[in-house]
Amino acid sequence: MPELPEVEVVRAGLAPALVGSRVADVEVLDARALTRHAAFGPDPAGDFAARLAGQGILSAVRRGKFLWFPLSSPAGECVVGHLGMSGQMLLRAPGAPRERHERIRILVEHPSHGLVAWVFADQRTFGSLAIDPLVATGDGAPGGFGDDRALVASQAAHIARDPLDPAFDDLALRRALARTSSAVKRVLLDQRVVSGVGNIYADEALWAARVHPETPARALSTRAANRILAEVRAVLTRALAEGGTSFDAQYVNVNGQAGYFARSLQAYGRTGEPCPRCGRPIRRAAFANRSSHFCPACQRAPRVA
DNA sequence: GGAATAACCTGGATGC
DNA sequence: TGCATCCAGGTTATTC
Known part of the structure; x- marks a missing residue:
């Protein structure tokens, strides 16, 4: 996608x-x-x-x-x-x-x-x-x-700048995270807050940052928020260098060629496979009419209040 | 006003 | 083999 x-x-x-x-x-x-x-x-x-x-x-x-x-x-x-x-x-x-x-x-x-x-x-x-x-x-x-x-x-014009844009406002993202109890993944998918991120790269960035996708955004420390933003940038940059992610014929470049980043995915689409970090099986969970992929060991679920 | 959800859509995979 | 159902998910309108 x-x-x-x-x-x-x-x-x-x-x-x-x-x-x-x-x-x-x-x-x-x-x-x-x-x-x-x-x-x-x-x-x-x-x-x-x-x-x-x-x-x-x-x-x-x-x-x-x-x-x-x-x-x-x-x-x-x-x-x-x-x-x-x-x-x-x-x-x-x-x-x-x-x-x-x-x-x-x-x-x-x-x-x-x-x-x-x-x-x-x-x-x-x-x-x-x-x-x-x-x-x-x-x-x-x-x-x-x-x-x-x-x-x-x-x-x-209504969407935010993307994290690779030099004019992206890091502080505005941290403020957006701090003022809502919505799941952090929902905030990452909100194009009005940060644009360019979809289901695949949200899962990958949260896996890299060791943050559970259902973690309430306002519960994140400044350090965790900064880590998530850094991992979002890192995964987008790596995927760009590899020509994007292609699972099937749905994404190709202007010449009809597929990208290679699907081979580098650590969590997305790897349900049941061992987490590359700890070896526990990657889990898939329903999330807002789609799916989240995460490691239940590396990415601890938030405590229920 | 913020948050959550449904609708839009096609084709591949799966189950019966 | 054929049919029904599920699933993939970005954006936007609608509902709560």
Whole structure:
């Protein structure tokens, strides 16, 4: 499932082909891939294509799991996208066969690479694209990774910066942890507090920090909170270096290739296998409509009050 | 207002 | 073999 490392791999892969290019054609094959654009009237597909036609693409930017591509229009708009659970952004040759779950195909012309097909494919249709206005960031820092301007897609403006962003506010995270009795994992998954972290890397960071996912956030010491943040950064950095985590065909880079970090996971998806640290079996537990994976020995459950 | 939960969705795995 | 059910989980709307 695409989290920060996977989305960054996609952004970095798209940038050379898209930045500096101009949109030559837009095909919307499934309007469900435009749910984020649905506010633009009764024909979101037609509106999306019309607004995008002829636009230049200025940069490829990411904050957390959101991607956006500022356009040359004087209106200050961008194409904003979220991959959801199974979205893919692929680069293909013009006229290449349709991908199995292809939803949108945007043909761009790049001054060096010529015509390139930018394909949005998505099995579960939780992902979406939209034309979106750019708005000023609240702190004056660059809106995301890939663009120095203090602008952010409006649909991504409500989420916090991600932990790899130089402008990430460590103190704000510690304060957020200190003011809620919610489980620490729930806070890590709250994109308004810290963006880019999903179920996989939350489990991995908490395992590395030896903190049980159900620990009430406000019960954490400052030292433990700092350790969790350090481990979040470490696991995201390692995963990024290995091209992200691929369990199946749901996550691939822009060329359709899988990442390697699944081999480096210590807890996530390893139910029943020995903990790499102590040898006790990794346990899986239901958590907020999904699962947590942890070592019951290394990560002690919080005491019930 | 904060916190928890349901809904959205497809396809692979599993059980009968 | 075929059908039903479960599961994966990011975001957002709804409910408490």
